[in-house]
Every structure is written in C-alpha cells, then in structure tokens.
Amino acid sequence: MSEPKPKKMVSRSVAIALGIICIILGVSLVGTFAYFVPVMNDQNNKINSLNSQLANVQVDYAGFARLEKSEVLTDNVTVTGQTNGLYELIDSFDPLWSGYLLVNLTSTSFSSSIEIGWNLRGYWFGQEKTITGQNAIAVFAVANTPSSSTTLMFIRFLGSAYNIRNETATVTVTYYY
Numbered sequence: 001m002s003e004p005k006p007k008k009m010v011s012r013s014v015a016i017a018l019g020i021i022c023i024i025l026g027v028s029l030v031g032t033f034a035y036f037v038p039v040m041n042d043q044n045n046k047i048n049s050l051n052s053q054l055a056n057v058q059v060d061y062a063g064f065a066r067l068e069k070s071e072v073l074t075d076n077v078t079v080t081g082q083t084n085g086l087y088e089l090i091d092s093f094d095p096l097w098s099g100y101l102l103v104n105l106t107s108t109s110f111s112s113s114i115e116i117g118w119n120l121r122g123y124w125f126g127q128e129k130t131i132t133g134q135n136a137i138a139v140f141a142v143a144n145t146p147s148s149s150t151t152l153m154f155i156r157f158l159g160s161a162y163n164i165r166n167e168t169a170t171v172t173v174t175y176y177y
Contacts, residue, residue, distance in 0.1 A: 099177035107169040
C-alpha cells in the first residue's frame with residue numbers, strides 16, 4: 001500500500017506573502033517603540049517636574065497658612081533717646097502677606113512705648129503699645145491689602161513713659177507671615 005500524500009494547505013506564494021507581511025509588521029512594531037519610547041520618557045520627565053513644582057507650592061502655602069515664614073526687619077538696632085523721644089525703626093514697609101510683627105525690646109527703662117502706623121487707602125491708622133519690663137515683647141497684627149492700594153507702615157520707638165534721660169534700647173522687629 002502506498003501512503004497518501006499530504007495535502008498542501010496553502011500555496012507557496014501565499015506562505016511567502018504571509019511571511020513578508022509578518023516581517024513588515026515586526027519592523028513597524030520595532031519602529032513604533034523606537035519612536036514613542038523617547039516621547040514617553042520626555043512626557044514622564046515633564047510630569048515629574050510638574051509634580052515637584054506642585055509639591056513645592058503646596059509646602060509654601062502650607063507654611064503661609066501656619067505663619068511659619070518670617071523676615072527680620074530690624075536686627076538688634078540700638079536706639080538712644082530722650083524722654084518720649086522719637087526714633088523711626090522702619091519708615092516704610094509694605095507687607096506682602098497678612099501676619100504679625102513681633103517686637104523684641106531690651107531697654108534700660110522699665111517701661112517703653114512702641115508705635116506702629118499704616119496708611120490704608122488714604123486713611124492713617126495707628127496703634128501704640130507700652131512694653132513693660134526691660135526685656136519685653138510686643139505683637140502687632142499686620143493686614144495685607146489689595147495690590148491697588150499700597151500699605152505704608154512705620155514702626156517707631158517712642159521712648160520711656162517715665163522721666164529717664166538717655167534711655168538706651170535694643171530692638172528687633174520680625175515680620176511673620
């Protein structure tokens with residue numbers, strides 16, 4: 001008995017055509033990866049950069065919300081004045097953010113006065129605090145205003161409320177925002 005010949009499923013030309021198509025698809029796939037991998041890496045780098053910037057902004061605003069940022073406006077300024085003398089510690093200050101001023105005062109007098117004033121839309125406001133003790137602290141609230149109206153602030157050392165001549169004081173003013 002003779003064995004039957006196996007039947008051809010596809011012709012040889014169809015097999016060659018399918019092979020060529022597979023090679024073309026494989027090369028296209030490699031080309032697509034070669035093109036899009038650098039593009040995806042570039043996009044990932046942009047996303048990472050934006051995430052980093054966002055994290056920095058969130059940290060900054062969280063610090064503002066808790067009044068953790070500060071700027072020293074005067075650092076250990078020594079003033080000598082007569083009774084109820086006037087000494088301008090800061091003659092112009094425009095706060096960028098609402099917050100408070102912390103005034104540290106070391107004085108040869110038992111009682112001294114600090115005055116803060118500001119101009120808001122043409123109206124002058126002021127606040128004076130008498131600081132009791134030779135090493136004392138005073139706190140003043142600071143409000144920020146819209147950029148259309150500049151807030152000009154001043155801080156003055158008024159001197160002793162008592163008749164102490166040639167009072168000497170060392171003042172540090174820190175702005176917390």
